[in-house]
Amino acid sequence: MHWYEKLNQYFPIEEMKSKEHMETLLKERPEIYHKDEGPGHVLMYVETDDFVFIDYLFVSKTTRGQGLGHKLIEKLKEKGKPIILEVEPVNYEDTDTEKRLRFYKREGFEHARTIGYRRRSLATKEINEMEILYWSPDEASEDLVYESMKKTYNMIHTYKDKKFYGESYQPVEEVLTVEDKREDLLQDI
16 A cells, blocks of 8 residues: 555544645655655654654554554654654544554653644644644753744645645644643643
């Protein structure tokens, strides 16, 4: 199965970039946008001088529980930069959301409790709320995480969006907000 199909079957439509968008990023932004693919996984990520952003991490059901996700995260940690990702809040009707959060907590990720993320999906037109998780080798501040998310949003998420989707995503100021500290998403996981 093609790498895009694996991602498309696993991630909800409101979180997926189009195949054309991702292939264009790989072709036109190869200095920062990367794909790591194997028989049991697909990892799409951004790497800048300052941080790594996990765009998509898929581990097939047949290889889960064998340490593959841990190995992929360790490979990113070896870069010695903060790692940032977006994750859905816990949805008790979708047991995978809690498993994902438990996995990231085991890997040492923290919840960015002062960063709000609400983006209107161009596919469904509904507001999609996400939470930001991060890992840092040297206790990065949430300010750094916020600035890194803004860069990712502008460089990757909205890259040629009008061309791919016929309309533009909201400006970053509407999507990412600084808020009062919220409850820790990972506390009871």
